[in-house]
Amino acid sequence: MLLGEGPLSRVELARRTGLSQTAVTKAARPLLADGYLYELPPERTAPGAGRPVSPLAVSADREFFAGVKISADTLYGTVCDLRAAMRTSARRPLGERTPAAVCALLVELVEELLDSAPEFRDRTRHLGIAVSGDVDRPGGTVRYSVLPGWRDVPLAATVAVATGLHVTVENDVKALTAAEHWFGEGIGTDDFALVTIGAGIGSGIVVNGRLLAGAHGVAGELGHIAVDPAGPRCHCGAVGCVEAIASSGAVRDAVRAVTGRPELEFADVTALARGGDPAAREAFARAGRAIGVGIATLVNLVGPERVVVSGEGLDTYDLFGVHIRDAYAATAFGAAAACPLTLRPLAWEEWARGGAVAGIQALFP
Amino acid sequence: MLLGEGPLSRVELARRTGLSQTAVTKAARPLLADGYLYELPPERTAPGAGRPVSPLAVSADREFFAGVKISADTLYGTVCDLRAAMRTSARRPLGERTPAAVCALLVELVEELLDSAPEFRDRTRHLGIAVSGDVDRPGGTVRYSVLPGWRDVPLAATVAVATGLHVTVENDVKALTAAEHWFGEGIGTDDFALVTIGAGIGSGIVVNGRLLAGAHGVAGELGHIAVDPAGPRCHCGAVGCVEAIASSGAVRDAVRAVTGRPELEFADVTALARGGDPAAREAFARAGRAIGVGIATLVNLVGPERVVVSGEGLDTYDLFGVHIRDAYAATAFGAAAACPLTLRPLAWEEWARGGAVAGIQALFP
Incomplete structure (x- = not known):
C-alpha cells in the first residue's frame, strides 16, 4: 500500500x-x-x-530492480526504483531466438543497464523477466511461449547463474497487470482486468485484490478463448481462438489469403484498411468482434469493476475500435454491460517495467 | 470452517x-x-x-433455514439445519408465472414446510430463494430471469412482508456453488468452479475461497459465453451463447428445425438420439462441444483447481459427454488441461438447499 x-x-x-x-x-x-x-x-x-x-x-532509492521483456524481435530492459519509476532503459534487437542466444543477449543487456550507474550496480538484487505464454513462475520455467518459440526453458536458473541476481520469470501480461495494480490504473481497485492486444492477445485479472495465477498455472488467457468454430486454427492447437483471429499476425494472414498477396506485412495491411480496402477493413472488423466477444466473456465470467485495454494493437484502434465496442456491448450479459472499457496506451518499455515489478513483488510478496 | x-x-x-x-x-x-x-x-x-x-x-438444530428454488415449472422447497442437512422438502407445480402468483405459491410452500415440525416454526428466521438469471442479492431483486420471465421483481421485500422471515435472493447457480463450497465438493478447496447444465447453463466460481459476485453483480455466466457467431440468437440478445446451443430447450429446438417436427419434446429428442437418429445425435454433439468450449474458457481465464459439472443435463451425459470432454481437452490452454472435470448429479431439491445455504451465509457472512 x-x-x-x-x-x-x-x-x-x-x-x-x-x-x-x-x-x-x-x-x-x-x-x-x-x-x-x-x-x-x-x-x-x-x-x-x-x-x-x-x-x-x-525510500525509492533503497533498492533497484532490473526488468526485461522478451518480445518477438526485441529485448526491452529497464532499471526501476522501489516505487517502480523507470530510471533507465535500453533495447536490443533479437537475432537468433534459441534460449541460449536470447539468454546471452539478455545477460549482456542487464549488465549494461546495471553498469550505467554505480547505485544500480550496488543496490540491485532482483531481476524480473516478462515473457508471453505459459510460464511456471514458482519453477522459473517458460513452459511454452510461441513468440520466441520455446518449450520448457529453465530461464530463471540460467540467468541467475550468469548474473548472480534473484530472477523471477513471469507471464508478460500478468507482470504488466501487477504493475498496473500496484502502481497504475489498478490502484485502489480490488477487481479489475487488463487486456492487451497486438502481436499477442492476453489479459491479467485481479480478483479481491489478487492477481489470478491459476491453480494449474494458467489464468487470464483471453487470447485462447475459442470464439468461432469456423475460425482459423491457432498455434495452441485449438480452433477459432481470439488470438488466431485478432492478433496483428492473424489480421495480416487473413488479408494475405483473401488478396492472394503473400508479400503484405502488417503495416501494408493497416495502410490498405485506412485506404478503404474492403478485405483489409473486414479483417480488422472480424478481429475487433473477436476481441469484443473475448472481453465480454471475461466480464460475464469474472465481473471486474473495470477493464483496461492496452498493448501495441491500440495503434490500429481506429480500424477496429468500433467493432470491439459493438461486440462487447452486444455480448456483455445484463448489468455486466455497465463495466467500462478504458484505453491505456503503453510503451514497450513498460512491459519491461512489469518484469521489474515482478522483482519488487518477489522481495515484498 | x-x-x-x-x-x-x-x-x-x-x-x-x-x-x-x-x-x-x-x-x-x-x-x-x-x-x-x-x-x-x-x-x-x-x-x-x-x-x-x-x-x-x-449445534445443528440450533436454528433452521428455509430454502426455495424457482425452476421453470416447479417450486422446490426445503428446510435445512445449520449444517445444511435437508430435514424436509416439498414441491409445488407452478401455474401462472407472474411474480404475484409465484410469490403467493412460494409463501404457501414455505408456511407448509415450517408447519411440518414445531422446531422449524420456532427456530427458522431465514429464507433463501434461488432463481436463475441476473439477481441483485444486496437489493433482493430479480433483475432479469428468463425461466419465470421476470424483470426487476423485488422478490425479497415481497416475501419478507408475507412471511416475516429475513429473505435472501440469490442466483441459483451461485447458491448451489456456495452450498458445494461450504458443505460439499468444494470443502478445503480455495479455487473451484461448479458448472450446471440443463434447462439453463451457468457456473459459480470460487477464487481464493470466495464466490465471485461480480463488481456489477454479474459473474459466472458461462451460459452467456458466445462461442459461435453462426449459432442461434440467445434470449439474452447475443448470438451463439452456450445456452442458446446447449440448453435442453436449444437442443430440442435444433432437432425440431432440422426434422420439421415441431411436436417433439426434449424427451422425444433424447429418445431419438439414443435410437441413433443422426439429426438428434448431431444436436447433442454440438451442445457438448459448446459446453466443452465454455468450460475450457472458464478454465483458461480463471484457472480453478477443479471443475464440478452438475445439473439435470447430466441425465443425457451419455449423449454429449464425450463431446464435452473432447472440446474441453482441445480448447484448454497448456497446463490448464490438467484441471479435472468431476460429474456430480444433484436432485432438484439440492437447488433449494442452495437457497437455504444463502440464508445460513446471511446469518454468518
Missing part, C-alpha cells in the same frame, strides 16, 4: 488495511531499520487535532 | 485459519453462549499429549 499509495500515516495505514495500529507499527519497524521506509517530518492532520503524526514513506 | 469441517479443537481452528488461539477463543465465546456451538467431551489428541482438549462442534 505504501509502494503505490504512500506516504501514509500509521493511523491511515491501519484504517485502510484493517490491521491494528500496533500491527502496523510492528510491521514498519524492521522496514524503517533497513532503510526501505523513512518518516516524513511530523505534521498535524487538522488544526487542533492533537499530537502531530509522522507519515511513512518509501 | 466449523460448519463444513467441524468438530475441530480451538488449536486446530487457529492453525487452519491463521488466527491466534486467543482470537479463536474470543470468537467462539458468544457462539457458545448463544447455543450455536457446544463443546464435545475432552479428548487427548495423542497419548501423553498433555491437557485434553474439548473440540468445538456446531
